[in-house]
Amino acid sequence: MAKERGRSVIATNRKARHLYVVLDTLEAGIVLVGNEVKSLRLGHASLVEAFATVDDHEMWMYNLHIAEYAMGSWTNHAVRRKRKLLLHRAQILKWELRVNESGLSMVPLSMYFHDGRVKVELALVRGRKTWDKRHELAERDAERDIARAMSDHLKGRRVR
Incomplete structure (x- = not known):
């Protein structure tokens, strides 16, 4: 083996x-x-x-x-x-x-x-701390929204 x-x-x-x-x-x-x-x-x-x-x-x-x-x-x-x-x-x-x-x-x-x-x-x-967790989740959501907007812009779609 x-x-x-x-x-x-x-x-x-x-x-x-x-x-x-x-x-x-x-x-x-x-x-x-x-x-x-x-x-x-x-x-x-x-x-x-x-x-x-x-x-x-x-x-x-x-x-x-x-x-x-x-x-x-x-x-x-x-x-x-x-x-x-x-x-x-x-x-x-x-x-x-x-x-x-x-x-x-x-x-x-x-x-x-x-x-x-x-x-x-x-x-x-x-x-x-609890506020750290919430802050991290908010940052992650904001980054995801930015990436989605950039992707839509590059593909020539209308922004939501």
Whole structure:
């Protein structure tokens, strides 16, 4: 069997960029057991409520939902167990200091296969205020209206 190449996305946390301001990102490996990889190959994962913390200078991910493998036996894994993230010691210490000092959080943005191995894109985030969210939505709508007007103008249509 040939080795896998490239990147294929398993799951994304689409609400994360809306709820948080992303300050920094990094790629981390994840320790999996049993049939978790088979379940991930089928795309049965959810990052919606997942978050990461540092305990005893090790990074752990909580509330990551990986569904049980349908064709598994009694050896199936627990669906929402805590999972260890694989990072260099310097990266863990750097992020631990930033989280403890300024009250930031660590949230996964996406999970994907990179050359056959499961990776998690982890983000260092700060929560957005309600007015920030509304402001961002208004900006996006304005940009969409401008693009639509430019497209209509270039195609020779009347402006709405």
